[in-house]
Amino acid sequence: MWDACQTYEHPELEDGLFIDEVQAGHCTAANWPALREQLLTPRPPLVRVRESCNGVSQVIQEAAANGCYTLAEAAGASYVDVPIGKTVTLHAGADCSGDSVTVDVDTNLCETSFGSGASANDTVRSYRIQDFWAPPSAQRYDCASTESTCVQNFNSRVSAINQKLTVKLVRVTLDGRTTPSLATLRNNVRDLSDFYSVASRNQVSLEVIASQTVQVTSSNCDTAKSQATHKASSNAFMTVYMLPSGICPKSNSGSRNVYLRGTLFRDLAHEAGHVLGLAHGSVRDPATDKTLESEDASTYMGNFASDNYNLPQLHWLGWTEKEELVKVNSAVDSGGSIDVTVRPVASNAASTSSLPLGAVWDIPGTDQRLFIAVPKSRLTGSNSIEGGTVFVYRAPKCEGCTGMALYTMRLARFGARSNTEYEAWGLYFMPVGYTSYFVQEDGKSVEVFTSVTLRIRR
Numbered sequence: 001m002w003d004a005c006q007t008y009e010h011p012e013l014e015d016g017l018f019i020d021e022v023q024a025g026h027c028t029a030a031n032w033p034a035l036r037e038q039l040l041t042p043r044p045p046l047v048r049v050r051e052s053c054n055g056v057s058q059v060i061q062e063a064a065a066n067g068c069y070t071l072a073e074a075a076g077a078s079y080v081d082v083p084i085g086k087t088v089t090l091h092a093g094a095d096c097s098g099d100s101v102t103v104d105v106d107t108n109l110c111e112t113s114f115g116s117g118a119s120a121n122d123t124v125r126s127y128r129i130q131d132f133w134a135p136p137s138a139q140r141y142d143c144a145s146t147e148s149t150c151v152q153n154f155n156s157r158v159s160a161i162n163q164k165l166t167v168k169l170v171r172v173t174l175d176g177r178t179t180p181s182l183a184t185l186r187n188n189v190r191d192l193s194d195f196y197s198v199a200s201r202n203q204v205s206l207e208v209i210a211s212q213t214v215q216v217t218s219s220n221c222d223t224a225k226s227q228a229t230h231k232a233s234s235n236a237f238m239t240v241y242m243l244p245s246g247i248c249p250k251s252n253s254g255s256r257n258v259y260l261r262g263t264l265f266r267d268l269a270h271e272a273g274h275v276l277g278l279a280h281g282s283v284r285d286p287a288t289d290k291t292l293e294s295e296d297a298s299t300y301m302g303n304f305a306s307d308n309y310n311l312p313q314l315h316w317l318g319w320t321e322k323e324e325l326v327k328v329n330s331a332v333d334s335g336g337s338i339d340v341t342v343r344p345v346a347s348n349a350a351s352t353s354s355l356p357l358g359a360v361w362d363i364p365g366t367d368q369r370l371f372i373a374v375p376k377s378r379l380t381g382s383n384s385i386e387g388g389t390v391f392v393y394r395a396p397k398c399e400g401c402t403g404m405a406l407y408t409m410r411l412a413r414f415g416a417r418s419n420t421e422y423e424a425w426g427l428y429f430m431p432v433g434y435t436s437y438f439v440q441e442d443g444k445s446v447e448v449f450t451s452v453t454l455r456i457r458r
Helices: 017-023 032-040 182-199 221-231 265-276 311-316
Strands: 047-050 059-063 067-070 079-081 086-093 097-103 126-131 164-173 205-215 238-242 252-254 257-260 278-284 325-327 337-342 358-362 368-373 390-396 406-414 422-424 427-441 444-457
Touching: 047 126, 059 067, 164 182, 164 221, 182 205, 182 238, 182 265, 205 221, 221 238, 238 265, 252 265, 257 265, 265 278, 278 311, 311 368, 311 390, 311 406, 337 358, 337 368, 358 444, 390 422, 390 427, 406 422, 406 427
Parallel strands: 164 205, 164 238, 238 257, 278 406, 325 358
Antiparallel strands: 047 059, 047 079, 067 126, 086 097, 086 126, 252 257, 337 444, 358 368, 368 390, 390 406, 422 427, 427 444
């Protein structure tokens, strides 16, 4: 069902409730209105304690709220699911007492010890759930009530994401099929770490802490992934599985696991983006007003080659600073206009420029925002987006969101030299200036844009 129904495309279906209801026979026409409402109601992510040393074994106990929880005696806890943004302190005594160890990733207790060195497997009697905490930084900020142009980031998991993240590599083999090597997978993860280091302003890096080769016996995609997951329980933030050739129609991800069907860097960046909380980048077709799912080439979260995540996604991940986005509501909601000069996002590398990366309009009466940005400074070999092209995206504010949450929709696209006014969601945009220079490459002149000025009004 996971592949056939593509439940991984919809974060509200990804916490297990939908599958449980289907398996229990509750997904009927009569029950659907109530079930749909239940699925769409935001639910806090759960800490789950399991009976065996893998992440698909029977759940003994689950809890969402911060606090101390005691397990029944002889419960035999051997695995704990830890949602991104939470930490769990496991205790050998009841009421969160005695020997302890704190974890912030899904953890196999068969490979975990308390502070004393004693094994935590089958010996956890209680656990305490807390929010993950990290010190403030330029990218983790709050907007004061007097800062009318400040764009608040509502991602509660920013602190947990922006650190050194651990990775386990798993090469999955099947008789009669080929699987790329662990060395190839390791190189791809190293490239992803390099990309994250630049795009996150040195907040995120990836550290491979373990690698393993496991053999499966089935060529069915779901069965093979399940077999591999059973054999490769991980204590890493993210586990990346390289699958045998031809058994799965596409790469995908779920929870903290990435399943790759090949070695394309774009696939790894896309699926790892899901683990970090990003949903897909889509496009509204201006001719038909229909949604073109996953067709935004300005982000790895689309189906095409790209150079980066898009600006709404970078902001959601906590990879932009307060001064790099300008909220325009105070200027335009009363009928006025504002000229905003933005610099290209490009790689999102740290910059000494005083220009912002984008303008943001909180759509009144909704939980949605428009982001206006210039994805690229110049044409590159990755796709056909030219330097200086302006993109207008719609994205949710996402207060209280969990799972693969930050979905974006490109509503408009136009060049810096255009003399036409464009509209999206009742907001109007007109390019009124730009700066650029030319470089010579392979005997050709390439224009590099350094800024685009836009007049924005309602």
